[in-house]
Amino acid sequence: MDAGGSKSRGRRGLSAILLALACVATSPAPAKPTLGRTVAELARDVTRAEDVRAVKNLQRTYAHYSQFGLWREMANLFADDATFTFAKNVVKGRAAIASHLIAQEGGGQEGLRPGAVHTQFIDVPLINLSVDGRTAKGRWHGLFFLGDGKGAATITGGIYENDYVKDRGVWKIAALHFTPQYSGPYETGWVNWGGGDLPIVPYHFTPDSAGVPIPLASGPAPRTSATLGSLYARIAALNDEDKVRNLQSAYGYYLDRKMWDDAVDLFAGGAVMEIGGIGIYQGPAGVRRALERMGPAGLKHGQLNDHPMFDTIVRIAPGGHEAHVRGLQLGMLGEADRGEAWWEVSVFDNRFVKEDGLWKVREMRVFPLFKTDYYKGWGKDRIVESAPSGTLAPDRAVPEADTGMQDRLIPAFLGANPVTGKAVALPPGFKLVATAALTGAIPAAAPPASSDLADAFRRLAVSTAYDGVENVSAAYEDYLDDFNSPKFSALVAKNGFKVSAFAGYYVGRERVTKAGLLVWGDPPTMRAGISYHWRVQPVINVAADGRSANMRVRLFQPRTFKTVAKPNAFYGAGFHSGMYHDQMVLEDGIWKFWNLSLDEPYMISPDWKGGWSAAKEPTAGNTPRPSPLMAKYPPDIPIKALGKRMEHFRGGTGDPIEWPGILPMWFEYTNPVSGRVPEHFTPVCVPCDYAPYLRLTEHGYLQPPNGPQKADGQ
Numbered sequence: 243m244d245a246g247g248s249k250s251r252g253r254r255g256l257s258a259i260l261l262a263l264a265c266v267a268t269s270p271a272p273a274k275p276t277l278g279r280t281v282a283e284l285a286r287d288v289t290r291a292e293d294v295r296a297v298k299n300l301q302r303t304y305a306h307y308s309q310f311g312l313w314r315e316m317a318n319l320f321a322d323d324a325t326f327t328f329a330k331n332v333v334k335g336r337a338a339i340a341s342h343l344i345a346q347e348g349g350g351q352e353g354l355r356p357g358a359v360h361t362q363f364i365d366v367p368l369i370n371l372s373v374d375g376r377t378a379k380g381r382w383h384g385l386f387f388l389g390d391g392k393g394a395a396t397i398t399g400g401i402y403e404n405d406y407v408k409d410r411g412v413w414k415i416a417a418l419h420f421t422p423q424y425s426g427p428y429e430t431g432w433v434n435w436g437g438g439d440l441p442i443v444p445y446h447f448t449p450d451s452a453g454v455p456i457p458l459a460s461g462p463a464p465r466t467s468a469t470l471g472s473l474y475a476r477i478a479a480l481n482d483e484d485k486v487r488n489l490q491s492a493y494g495y496y497l498d499r500k501m502w503d504d505a506v507d508l509f510a511g512g513a514v515m516e517i518g519g520i521g522i523y524q525g526p527a528g529v530r531r532a533l534e535r536m537g538p539a540g541l542k543h544g545q546l547n548d549h550p551m552f553d554t555i556v557r558i559a560p561g562g563h564e565a566h567v568r569g570l571q572l573g574m575l576g577e578a579d580r581g582e583a584w585w586e587v588s589v590f591d592n593r594f595v596k597e598d599g600l601w602k603v604r605e606m607r608v609f610p611l612f613k614t615d616y617y618k619g620w621g622k623d624r625i626v627e628s629a630p631s632g633t634l635a636p637d638r639a640v641p642e643a644d645t646g647m648q649d650r651l652i653p654a655f656l657g658a659n660p661v662t663g664k665a666v667a668l669p670p671g672f673k674l675v676a677t678a679a680l681t682g683a684i685p686a687a688a689p690p691a692s693s694d695l696a697d698a699f700r701r702l703a704v705s706t707a708y709d710g711v712e713n714v715s716a717a718y719e720d721y722l723d724d725f726n727s728p729k730f731s732a733l734v735a736k737n738g739f740k741v742s743a744f745a746g747y748y749v750g751r752e753r754v755t756k757a758g759l760l761v762w763g764d765p766p767t768m769r770a771g772i773s774y775h776w777r778v779q780p781v782i783n784v785a786a787d788g789r790s791a792n793m794r795v796r797l798f799q800p801r802t803f804k805t806v807a808k809p810n811a812f813y814g815a816g817f818h819s820g821m822y823h824d825q826m827v828l829e830d831g832i833w834k835f836w837n838l839s840l841d842e843p844y845m846i847s848p849d850w851k852g853g854w855s856a857a858k859e860p861t862a863g864n865t866p867r868p869s870p871l872m873a874k875y876p877p878d879i880p881i882k883a884l885g886k887r888m889e890h891f892r893g894g895t896g897d898p899i900e901w902p903g904i905l906p907m908w909f910e911y912t913n914p915v916s917g918r919v920p921e922h923f924t925p926v927c928v929p930c931d932y933a934p935y936l937r938l939t940e941h942g943y944l945q946p947p948n949g950p951q952k953a954d955g956q
Contacts, residue, residue, distance in 0.1 A: 244899055247540040255336075255471065255663060257476040260474065260795055261821070264319075266708060267363075270656065272746065274827060275552075277607045279695065279699065280463065281466065281468065281469070281470050281473070281695065281932070282462075282465060283463040283838070284465040284470070284473050284698055284699060284702070285463065285468040285473055286459055286463040286464065286466075287456075287459075287468040287699075287702060287706075287903050288473050288476050288477060288480075288702060289375070290371060290375050290456050290459065291456060291480060291702060291705060291706050291709070292476065292480070293329075293371060293375060293378070293408065293413065294369050294371055294455055294456060294709050295480070295483070295709075296413045296660070297369050297378045297380060297406050297413055298367050298369060299555050300319060300406065300413050300414070300415065300660055300661075301364060301380060301382060301402075301404070301683070302364070302554070302555050302569075302614070303319065303413075303655075303659075303660055304316055304319055304362075304364065304415070304553070305362045305363065305364040305553040305570065306553065306655065307319075307556070308360055308361075308362040308421050308587070308744075308946055309360060309361050309362065309570065309611070310354060310360075310672065311347070311348050311352065311353045311358070311360055311663040311665075311669070312353070312666065312668075312669070313337070313340060313343035313344045313347060313348050313352055313638060313665065314340050314344075314352060315659055315666055315667065316340075316343055317335070317336055317337075317339045317340035317343060317397075317525055318340075318659055318661055318662050319414065319415050319520075319659070319660070319661050320336045320339055320408070320414060320415045320416075320418070320661075321336065321407055321414040321415065321416050322336050323335060323336075323416045324336055324339065324415055324416050324417060324418070325416075325418070325419075326339045326342065326417075326418050327417070327418065327420065327653040328422070329420075329421070329422055329435075332633050332651070333923050333956045338945065343355070344936065347360065348351070349390070351669075352669040353668075353669025353670070353671070353672055354391070354649070354915075355390070355391040356391055356647075356649060356650075357389070357390055357391035357392075357624070357649065358390055358391035358649075359387055359388055359389035359391075359395065359611075359612065359620050359740070360386075360388060360389075360393060360672075360737055361386065361388075361570065361587050361611070362384060362385075362386050363384065363385045363386075363387075363552040363553065363570060363572065364383070364384050364402065364552070364553060365382065365383060365552045365553060365776065365778050366382060366715075366716045366719055366776050366777060366778060367380060367381075367382055367711050367712065367713075367716060368380065368381040368382075368447060368452060368712075368716035368717055368720070368751060369448065369455055369713065370447055370451060370452075370454075370455055370457075370713075371456050371710070372457075372461065373457050373458075373459065373460055374459075374460070375459065376407065377405065377406060377407050377408070377416070378406040378408075378413075379403070379404070379406070379447075379533065380402070380403075380404045380406060380446075381401065381402065381403050381404055381445070381446060381447070381716065381720065382401070382402040382404070382751075383399070383400075383401055383402070383719075383741070383774065383776055384396070384398075384399060384400055384401070384402055385398075385399045385800060386398040386399065386826045387587065387620065389620050389621045390621075393621050393622055394427070394621050394622050395427070395428035395429075395619045395621030395622070395942070396425065396426065396427055396428060396432075396545070397423070397424075397425065397426060397428060397431075397647075397815075398422055398425040398432070399422070399423060399424050399425070399432070399596060399774075399800060399802070400416065400420055400421050400422040400423040400424070400435070400443075401420070401421050401423065401443045401720075402419065402420050402421075403421070403443065403444070403445075403446055404416075404417060404418050404419060404420050405417040411743060412660070412661055413660070413661075414661055414936045419463070421443045422435045423435050423443075423772065424800075424802035424815075426806070426815065428619040428620070428621055428804060429619065430850070431806040431807075431814075431815030431816075431850030431851070432434055432806070432815045433802065433803065433804060433805060433806060433815070434770075434771075434802055434803065434804050435485070437804060438768060438804060439768035439770050439804070439886075440769050440770075440772060440802075441767065441768055442724050442766075442767060442768075442769075445720065447717060447731050448527060448826030449721075449729050449732035450732075451729075451832060452713050452716070452717035452733065452833075453713065453717075453733070453832035453833035454709055454710070454713055454831070454832055454833070455706075455709045455716050456706055456709070456934075469477060470692070470693060470695060471689075471691040471692070471693075472604045473698060474689075474691055474698050474701075475562070475689035475690055475691065475791050477698055477701045477702045477705070478562050478689070478690040478701070479558040479700055480702070480705035481564075481704060481705055482558045482562050482596070482601070483556045483558055483564065483705075483707045484704070484782065484784070485601050485914075486556050486558070486565045486594050486601050486706055487554060487556050487780075488780075488781045488782065488783070488914065489508060489594065489601050489602075489603070489914055489915075490551065490554060490556075490567050490590075490592070491551065491554075491779045491780060491781045492508070492781055492911075492913075492914055493505060493508055493603070493865055494549055494550070494551045494779055495573075495779075495794075495796075495907070495909075496508075497533075497549045498547055498548050498907070499540070499541055499547070499549065499907050500533075500537060500538070500539050500540055500541055500547055501535060501540075501920070502530055502533050502534065502538065502539045502704055503539065503918065504913050504916075504918055504920070505529075505914035505915050506526050506529050506530050506533070506628050507534055507607070507913050507915050508602060508603050508864070508913070508914070508915050509526055509602060509603045509604075510595055510597060510602040510603065510604050511525070511526065512525065512604075512681060513525065513526070513529060513602070513603055513605065514528070514604075514605055514606075514681060514683070515528065515529045515532045515605075515608075516528075516605070516607040516608070516640060516644070516676075516680060517532060517535075517610075517636070518607075518608065518610055518640065518644065518648070518651070518675070519610065519626070519627065519628075519629075519640070519648060520535075520627065520628075520629045520630075520636060520639055520640070521629050521636025521637070521638060521639050522636055522637055522638050522639070522640060522641075522680065523624065523636050523637055524637040525849075526622060528636075528637050529606075529632050531633065531635075532636070533725050534634060535630060535634055539705060539902070541904045541906060542646070542904070543579060543902060543903060544576075544577055544578035544579035544580075544855075544902035545576070545578075545904070546573075546574060546575055546576035546577075546845055546854055546855070547575060547579070548573070548574040548575070548819060548844075549571050549572070549573055549574075550571070550572050550778060550779060550796055550956070551569050551570070551571050551572075551590070551779045552569060552570045552571075552572065552677065552778060552779075553569050553570050554567060554568070554569035555567070555568050555654045555656055557657065559684075560686075560689065561686050561687035561688065561689055562596065562689060562690060563595065563685070563686075563687045564593070564594070564595060564596070564604075564684040565593070565594040565595075565596075565601065565682055566591075566593055566594070566656050567590070567591075567592040567593075567594065568589065568590065568591050568592075568653065568654075568655065568656050569589070569590055570587070570588075570589060570590075570930050571586075571587070571588045571590055571608070572585075572587055572747070573585060573586030573587070573588065574817070574845075574854065575611070576616070576725070576853070576854050576855040577855065578854065578855040578856075578857055578901075579740050579902065580855075580900035581852075581855055581856070582615065582855055583615075583616035583617070583853050583855040584613060584616055584625070585612075585613065585614050585616060585619075585620065585678055586610060586612070586613040586614075587610070587611045587612055587613075588608050588609060588610045588611060589608075589609050589611065589653045590607065590609075590653075591609065591653040591654060591676045592605060592606050592607060593605035593607075593609045593679065593680075593681075595684050595706060600914075600915055601914075601915075602915055605679065605680050605681055607653070607676050607680070609651060609653045609676070610627075610648065611648065611649060611755070612648070612649065613626075613627065613856035615626040616853045616855065617786050617853075625852050626648065637854070641678070641680075643675065643677065643678060644669065644675040644676060646673050646675070648931045649671075650671055650672050650673060650721070651673055651674075651675045652672055652673065652674050652675065653674075653675055653676045654674050654675065654676045654677045656681040666948065669909075673734050691912055700787065700788060702788075703780065703787070703788030703789075704784045704785075704786070704788045705784075705787045705826070706788070707784045707789070707791055707826075707833070708782050708784060708791075710826075710828070710833035711780075711782050711784070711791045711793055711826045712780060712782065713833065714733055714792065714826060714834065714835065715777045715780065715822075715824070715948075716777065716793055717730075718730050718733050718775075718777070718838070719774070719775045719776060719898045720776050720836070721733070721775050723772055723773070723775055724757065724765065724766075724769070725762040725763065725765060725769065725939055726765040727755055727758025727759045727761075727762050727765070727767055728755055728758075728759075728765065728903065729765070730758065731751055731754045731758055732751070732755065732756035733752050733834060733835055734754050734834060734835045734836075734838065735751070735827055735829045735834040735835060736750070736829065736866070737749070737750055737751075738750075738751070738754075738834060738835050738836045738837060738838075739836075739837055739838070739878070739879075739929070740754045740829075740835065740837075741838060741839050741840055741878060741928070742757050742758075742761065742869060742871055743840060743842065743869060744866075744868045744869040744881065744891075744892045744893040745757075745868065745869035745871040745872055745877050745880070745893065746872075746876075746878070746879050746880035746881045746882075746883070746884075746893070747877055747878055747879035747929050748877050748878055749878045752824050752876065756929065757875055757877070758872060758874065760874060760875050761869075761871065770803065770804055770813070771801065771802060771803035771804070771813030771814070772801065772802050772813070773799060773801045773813065773818075774799060774800050774801065774802075775797060775799060776796075776797070776798040776799065776800070777795045777797065777798075777822060778795065778798050779792070779795065779796045780794065780795045781795075781911065781913060782792040782794075788828075789827065789828045790825065790826065790827045790828065791824070791825065791826045792824070792825055792910055792911070793823075793824040793825070794821065794822065794909070794910060794911070795821075795822045795823075796816070796819070796820075796821060796825070796826075797818075797819055797820035797821060797822060797840065797842060798819060799817060799819060800816070800817055801813050801814060801815070801816055801817070801818065802814070802815065803815075806849075806850050807849050807850065810906035814849065814850065815849075815850035816846075816847030816848070816849060816853070817845070817846075817847050817854065818842070818843050818845065818846045818847065819842070819843065819844045819845045820840055820841055820842025820843055820844055821840070821841045821842070821844065821907065821908075822836060822838070822839065822840050822841075822919040823839040823841070823908065823910050823924065823927075823928055824838050824839060825837040825927050829897075832945045836927075837927040837928070837929075837930075839927065839928040839929075841891065841905070841908060843901060843905075843908070844901065844905055844907070845857075845901045846901050854901070855902075857902050858902070859900070859902060860900050860902065864891055865899050866898075866900065868881075868892060868893035869893065872893070879929045879932065880893075881893040881894050882894060882895050883928060883929075883932055884928065884932050885932060887908070887924060887928060887931075887932070890905060890906065891905070906921075906922045907922060908920075908922040908923070908924050909922060909923055909924070910923075910924050910925060910926070910927075
């Protein structure tokens with residue numbers, strides 16, 4: 243099929259998504275009409291939308307600098323009078339923060355020592371802009387992989403509640419407040435911080451404010467010299483950022499499942515892939531060979547190839563035909579049938595191109611920082627891979643400019659320090675790589691323009707929806723982690739529905755709340771253990787009117803307890819994983835879940851010592867039981883009513899597949915470039931095909947009749 247055919251297929255796939263989204267919307271109050279709105283109001287609203295993105299990228303940049311021990315550059319992200327709080331230790335002033343980071347984190351020197359590790363995954367953003375637009379608050383989750391380069395390695399995790407300030411047009415960190423919740427040496431695994439029960443970290447948000455990251459501005463819009471054309475171009479950049487971010491995330495999911503056909507579909511015809519220390523692979527055939535270094539297509543029993551992505555920053559070049567993407571990638575790899583497991587931490591530094599209206603990967607450059615045997619850890623083991631020979635050999639060596647000691651190479655940042663505006667200063671011995679493009683220049687294009695003010699407001703609403711959806715997603719994680727059923731239920735639309743794991747769907751906020759209370763009890767003030775529900779690497783497809791959205795997001799699930807392991811292994815050091823398939827709606831001006839669906843578990847760690855590769859196939863009679871809710875509070879739509887979609891999930895109609903078996907991974911979208919339909923495809927919400935009463939009426943979605951219903955044909 244020619245490029246035009248691929249373009250057509252991709253657009254047909256998107257049209258199907260938007261059609262499904264159109265069927266999702268409830269009947270919220272109408273959006274503020276554009277009639278009578280002015281260019282000045284548009285300019286103000288565009289700036290406020292850009293400000294939320296700037297705050298997110300500021301914190302992500304902090305994580306990027308941390309990975310290489312760029313302590314002064316990290317400190318330069320703070321305001322002059324900022325505070326830095328870790329647990330009960332407080333440092334005041336930017337200069338003092340720099341000194342603290344150098345002394346406490348860097349051992350007295352700028353830059354990491356050889357062999358040292360300081361990777362901070364900081365993600366799950368929940369950002370709220372102030373009414374006046376001059377300050378913002380943000381909540382993040384942090385997971386730190388640390389090592390001193392002398393054999394010691396630790397893991398620490400917790401929650402950030404930060405303040406940000408806009409100072410002379412530049413966003414800065416006004417107060418960084420990290421509450422550690424677990425920590426421990428790699429060899430034995432982590433435990434709760436302090437060894438006891440864990441308190442609730444106060445929220446800066448409510449269930450309603452989480453769904454409004456950008457509140458309505460007060461007073462008249464300030465006068466502006468911006469033109470509608472210039473504002474339209476800035477809105478287009480926001481829209482393109484969302485599409486590129488989606489494409490990067492989608493690639494990661496194809497990588498997880500070794501879906502090589504779909505992964506290669508995302509690349510432009512002249513694309514290249516560079517693997518640091520290995521070589522460069524040219525064109526679609528070369529990209530396919532690079533991917534097959536991980537094995538043939540498809541996961542086999544006991545194989546884990548997870549590559550969750552964190553802290554992704556996207557920059558759209560002027561004209562909107564070129565984009566650059568940088569982020570952190572965690573490899574969680576294994577062969578459970580052989581008892582083998584590995585960690586891998588990398589930086590991706592990619593270049594995208596827009597061809598015929600579709601974004602594609604032009605250059606994918608992945609630089610591994612370290613790979614290690616799970617059973618030894620990064621403090622004691624490093625695996626250095628060499629270029630393969632034969633059919634999987636690269637087409638050419640990496641450029642001389644990209645060579646050097648692996649942990650002395652820093653993949654190029656996406657521009658200057660966002661606060662100082664100056665180029666990032668490197669410590670002695672470090673070297674920037676990926677500074678020059680591997681492929682030719684992308685022809686400059688005139689920025690998109692329009693004279694339609696109403697269309698400009700509509701397009702802006704599509705991107706502000708992206709941030710609203712991401713906020714509500716993060717709020718759900720925080721409330722669920724804290725066992726606060728009333729608050730996480732308040733994130734669900736009035737007539738929305740939510741799955742309860744291994745039981746089924748409850749329809750309506752009242753029933754969602756009661757089911758949650760039966761599972762988790764009343765909200766506690768202290769917890770002996772926490773099963774975190776990081777919701778990362780989103781693919782968010784927003785409807786054209788900006789009032790509903792489909793969201794696919796990864797469940798990344800570290801767990802903690804007062805000891806390394808609890809007898810039932812539900813808590814304790816280790817990781818689980820899954821996938822959410824959600825729909826969101828704008829209800830009364832606030833973003834809410836219309837449907838919250840979860841597939842799990844894809845992978846579990848029975849204990850810390852053995853990790854994910856210690857899992858064994860469940861024996862007969864030892865299969866985990868369905869949820870006790872089935873007996874004491876039956877769902878409106880039981881999992882058994884969902885047929886093939888949930889056949890092999892616990893509580894479904896078929897034999898459940900438990901890790902190290904490979905549970906099917908379902909998709910609610912087609913390939914964003916080629917339109918390729920995945921093997922497991924759910925084009926609408928999970929239960930919609932099976933519950934005919936979930937239909938749209940003029941009054942919103944109907945509540946189900948009393949008791950569960952059978953699906954059509956059941």
